[in-house]
Amino acid sequence: MTSPASAPLLKVRELSTWFHTGRTVARAVDSVSFDVMPHETVGLVGESGCGKSVTSLSILRLIERPGRIEPGSRIEFEGRDLLSLDDRAIRDIRGNRISMIFQEPMTSLNPVFTVGDQIAEVARVHGTASRHEARERAVDMLQQVGVPAPAERAREYPHQLSGGLRQRAMIAMALMMHPALLIADEPTTALDVTIQAQILELLAELQERVGMSILLITHDLGVIAESASRVLVMYAGQIVEEAPVRMLFAAAHHPYTEGLLSAMPRMGDRRERLTVIPGTVPSPTEWPAGCRFHDRCAYAWDRCRVETPPLYQIGTGHVSRCHLAAEPARRQFPHAAAAGGAAPAS
Amino acid sequence: MHTLVWIAAAVLTTLICGAVARAGDADSGSPWRVALTRLRDNHVAFLALCVIVGLLVMAVLAPWLAPYSPIAQPDIVRLKNLPPSLAHPFGTDFASRDVFSRALYGARVSLSVALLAIVVSASVGTAYGAIAGYVGGNVDTIMMRLIDAALSVPRILLLIAVLALWAPVPLPVLILLLGLTGWFGVSRVVRAQVLSLRERDMVVAARALGASDRQILWRHILPNVLSPVIVSITLGIANVLIVEAGLSYLGVGVRPPAASWGNMILDGADEIASLWWISTFPGLAIVITVMAFNLLGDGLRDALDPRQVDG
Numbered sequence: 001m002t003s004p005a006s007a008p009l010l011k012v013r014e015l016s017t018w019f020h021t022g023r024t025v026a027r028a029v030d031s032v033s034f035d036v037m038p039h040e041t042v043g044l045v046g047e048s049g050c051g052k053s054v055t056s057l058s059i060l061r062l063i064e065r066p067g068r069i070e071p072g073s074r075i076e077f078e079g080r081d082l083l084s085l086d087d088r089a090i091r092d093i094r095g096n097r098i099s100m101i102f103q104e105p106m107t108s109l110n111p112v113f114t115v116g117d118q119i120a121e122v123a124r125v126h127g128t129a130s131r132h133e134a135r136e137r138a139v140d141m142l143q144q145v146g147v148p149a150p151a152e153r154a155r156e157y158p159h160q161l162s163g164g165l166r167q168r169a170m171i172a173m174a175l176m177m178h179p180a181l182l183i184a185d186e187p188t189t190a191l192d193v194t195i196q197a198q199i200l201e202l203l204a205e206l207q208e209r210v211g212m213s214i215l216l217i218t219h220d221l222g223v224i225a226e227s228a229s230r231v232l233v234m235y236a237g238q239i240v241e242e243a244p245v246r247m248l249f250a251a252a253h254h255p256y257t258e259g260l261l262s263a264m265p266r267m268g269d270r271r272e273r274l275t276v277i278p279g280t281v282p283s284p285t286e287w288p289a290g291c292r293f294h295d296r297c298a299y300a301w302d303r304c305r306v307e308t309p310p311l312y313q314i315g316t317g318h319v320s321r322c323h324l325a326a327e328p329a330r331r332q333f334p335h336a337a338a339a340g341g342a343a344p345a346s
Numbered sequence: 347m348h349t350l351v352w353i354a355a356a357v358l359t360t361l362i363c364g365a366v367a368r369a370g371d372a373d374s375g376s377p378w379r380v381a382l383t384r385l386r387d388n389h390v391a392f393l394a395l396c397v398i399v400g401l402l403v404m405a406v407l408a409p410w411l412a413p414y415s416p417i418a419q420p421d422i423v424r425l426k427n428l429p430p431s432l433a434h435p436f437g438t439d440f441a442s443r444d445v446f447s448r449a450l451y452g453a454r455v456s457l458s459v460a461l462l463a464i465v466v467s468a469s470v471g472t473a474y475g476a477i478a479g480y481v482g483g484n485v486d487t488i489m490m491r492l493i494d495a496a497l498s499v500p501r502i503l504l505l506i507a508v509l510a511l512w513a514p515v516p517l518p519v520l521i522l523l524l525g526l527t528g529w530f531g532v533s534r535v536v537r538a539q540v541l542s543l544r545e546r547d548m549v550v551a552a553r554a555l556g557a558s559d560r561q562i563l564w565r566h567i568l569p570n571v572l573s574p575v576i577v578s579i580t581l582g583i584a585n586v587l588i589v590e591a592g593l594s595y596l597g598v599g600v601r602p603p604a605a606s607w608g609n610m611i612l613d614g615a616d617e618i619a620s621l622w623w624i625s626t627f628p629g630l631a632i633v634i635t636v637m638a639f640n641l642l643g644d645g646l647r648d649a650l651d652p653r654q655v656d657g
Contacts (some may be wrong), residue, residue, distance in 0.1 A: 065483075093556075099554070100555075108548050112378075114375075115567070122555050125556050157376060222488050
C-alpha cells in the first residue's frame with residue numbers, strides 16, 4: 001500500500017482531449033484529473049464511449065488528428081511534464097517508462113515477424129541491447145510472463161499462438177524495459193473467461209515483482225474488484241466518482257456507479273433479468289447541460305438539469321460528481337424512468 | 347550440337363524448381379513459407395513458375411545454347427527464308443539468320459528489359475504510394491490526383507512520341523522510360539494498403555512502445571505491403587513485355603540488328619502468309635511468357651492472401 005507522503009507517479013490535471021471535425025467539437029475527455037501512485041493499481045471504468053481509452057492514449061500522446069489535447073491540460077510523470085516533451089523525448093518514455101497493452105492481442109502483433117523478434121525489437125528501439133542480447137532477453141521475458149517452452153515460442157509467428165499466449169507476448173513486450181507504469185486498456189476483454197483470470201493474476205504477480213503501477217482500463221467491474229485498489233468511474237468524458245475499491249463496492253455514491261454495480265451479475269443472484277441503466281451515453285459533441293447523467297438518472301431533479309455538479313467530497317479518498325451529496329434526502333425518491341422516457345432495455 | 351549445354355540448362359531448371367518445391371515442404375510458420383507451400387500446391391501456378399525459370403535459364407545461357415550467331419548473315423541468297431528443319435528448328439529469316447538463335451537472344455533482351463523496367467516501376471511506385479498513404483491528408487490527395495492525371499495519358503502513345511523523337515534510344519533509356527511510365531498502378535495498390543495498415547492496432551501498439559515513424563514504416567508497414575507488390579510486379583512484367591514487344595514491332599523499341607521478340611515479329615510481318623515461321627515463333631514466345639507470368643501472378647495472389655495467413 002502507498003504511504004500518504006509519497007509523490008504520485010502520474011499526475012493528470014484538467015486533461016481535455018477534443019476532436020475537432022468540421023464544425024463540431026467532440027469533447028471526448030473533458031477536464032479529467034487523477035493521480036496514480038507508485039506500485040498502485042488504479043481502475044478506470046465506464047461504458048464504451050465514455051472517454052477512458054482516449055484518456056489512456058492521451059497520457060502517451062498517441063492522439064492523432066483531428067484529436068487534440070487542449071491547452072491547459074497537464075500530465076506529469078516522474079516529475080516531468082509529458083505534454084511539453086519533444087517527439088524524441090516522448091518516444092523515449094513510450095515502451096520504456098510507460099508501456100501500454102491493448103484489447104486485441106490478435107491484431108496488435110505484426111504477422112510477418114516471429115514473436116521473439118517483436119519482443120526483442122522493443123529493446124532495439126530503445127537502443128539498449130545488441131541483437132543477441134535483445135533476443136535472449138525476449139526469451140527470458142516470455143518465461144517471466146508464464147509462456148511454456150519460451151525458446152520455441154519465440155521462434156513462432158503470431159498466428160501460431162492462442163489468444164492468451166499472444167496477450168502474454170504483448171505483456172512481455174510492454175514489460176521488456178521494466179516500465180514504471182503499465183497502462184492496460186481492456187487487456188482481457190477479447191479473451192476467454194478462464195484466460196482472463198490468468199492474465200489478471202499474471203499482471204498482479206508481475207506488479208509485485210517489478211514494482212510498477214498499473215492503470216487498468218475496463219468496462220468490467222468484476223475485473224476491477226479483482227485487481228484494483230482504487231477506482232475512477234468515468235462518464236461522458238468526466239470522472240464522476242473516485243473511491244478506494246472496497247468503498248466503491250460497499251457504498252457507491254454516484255447514481256451511475258450504482259447503476260453499473262446493479263447491472264453486474266453476482267453469485268446467488270435470484271434476479272431473472274439484470275438491471276440496466278436506461279438510455280445510452282450521449283454524444284460527445286453535445287453533452288447534456290447540467291449533470292451529464294441527468295437524463296438517465298432515477299433521482300434527477302431541476303438542479304441537475306441546470307447546475308453542473310462539482311466533485312463533492314464523500315469520505316476519505318472518495319469523491320462524487322452528484323448533487324445528492326448536497327441534498328442526500330432526495331435519494332429516498334427515485335422516479336421510475338429517466339427523463340428521456342427510455343424504457344429499460346432488456 | 348550444344349547438347350551438353352542444353353542438358354545442363356534442363357538440369358538447372360529442374361534443380362531450381364525442385365528447390366522451390368522442397369522449400370515449400372518446410373514446416374515453418376513463416377507467412378512466406380506458408381505462401382510458398384500454397385503456391386507449390388497450385389499446379390498451374392507452379393508450372394508457370396517452372397516455365398519462367400526455364401525461360402530465364404535459356405536467356406542467361408543464350409550465347410552457349412544458340413546454335414548460330416543471332417546477327418551473322420551467312421548467305422543471304424541461298425540460306426534466306428528457309429522453313430523449319432533440323433538444322434534450323436525455327437527456320438531462317440530474310441537475312442539468312444537463324445530464327446531459333448535470334449529467339450534465344452531475343453529472350454535475353456525482352457526479359458531483361460521487362461525485369462529491369464519493373465524494378466524501376468516497383469521501387470518508384472512503392473515509395474510514392476507509401477509516402478502518400480502514410481502521410482495522408484492533403485499530401486495524399488495531391489499525390490493521388492497527380493497519378494490520375496498521369497494515367498489519363500495513354501502509355502503507348504506517350505512512349506511512341508518520346509521514342510520516335512529521341513531515336514535511336516539506348517537500351518538503358520528504353521528501360522527507364524518503360525519503368526517510369528509503369529508505376530502508377532503499384533503506387534495505388536501500395537497507398538491503399540498503407541492507408542489501412544496505418545490504422546491497424548499493431549501500428550498503434552508499436553507507437554505506444556516507442557517506435558518512430560521510420561521504424562514503423564520499415565518494420566510494420568512495408569513488410570506487410572510486400573505481398574500485393576509482389577503480385578503486381580509479376581503481373582506488371584507481363585504487361586511491360588507486351589508494351590516492349592509492341593514498341594519494337596512498331597520500330598521504336600529495341601532496334602535491329604539486336605533481336606527482341608517484338609522486332610522479330612516485324613521482320614516476318616510482310617510475308618506472314620508464306621514465310622509464317624519468321625513471326626510465329628517469337629509470337630509464340632511472347633504468348634507463352636506473358637501467360638506464364640499472368641498465371642504465376644494469379645497463383646501468387648491466392649498464395650499470399652493475408653486473409654488466409656492470419657486466422
